[in-house]
Amino acid sequence: MRILLTGVGGQGTLTATTLLAKAALLRGLDVTSGEVHGMAQRGGVVESTILLGGLKSPRVGPGEADVLLGFEPLETYRALPMLRPGGMVVSSTDFIDPMGVCLGKEARPDLATIQAAARACAGGCLFLSCRTLGEQAGAVQSGNLALLGAALAMQFFPFGPDALEDAVRATLKPAIASLNLNAIALGVEAAASQTSASPAF
Secondary structure, eight states: OEEEEEEETTSOHHHHHHHHHHHHHHTTOOEEEEEEEOOSSTTSEEEEEEEESSOOOOOOOTTOEEEEEESSHHHHHHHGGGEEEEEEEEEEOOOOOOHHHHTTSSOOOOHHHHHHHHHHHOSEEEEEOHHHHHHHHTOGGGHHHHHHHHHHHTTOSSSOHHHHHHHHHHHSOHHHHHHHHHHHHHHHHHHHHHHHHOTTO
């Protein structure tokens, strides 16, 4: 399985990648992980990969990703060519506009356009507000863990949200772990409510 994670600097994309890789390791899976492209500055594009099942290179090429996890919808949109036909997309709906959009010099597609593009090439899509779920959990930064919890709840991975919970407990300090465990639970609930309302998600 090839997993591509994408977001912008300051969102914690790489922390989410580390925790998801740790969850796979805790379930005895062979894991290869890498940062494809990163910008330390806030707002810069950050992409990372996790490959499960003994694949040696951390690279994911166009049309190869089985799962696309997008922590910002415009970055999800940009990464869609990396998804294999019938792959899965789980994305935040909360925009962090690039400077050109903020200054009114550029336009970005709206959420409906991004959702339609994702559904045209994916076998399953799930969009949720990570910011809202993070705030409900106790810290907006924990919204990324809500997205991971939602993705794992869809039973597409070879492990479930419980593995992610174990990784959080093993990796994070107790106070931070508690917030993130709350976020995972909220993500699982969000996935259940959306998929039950629309079986094709």
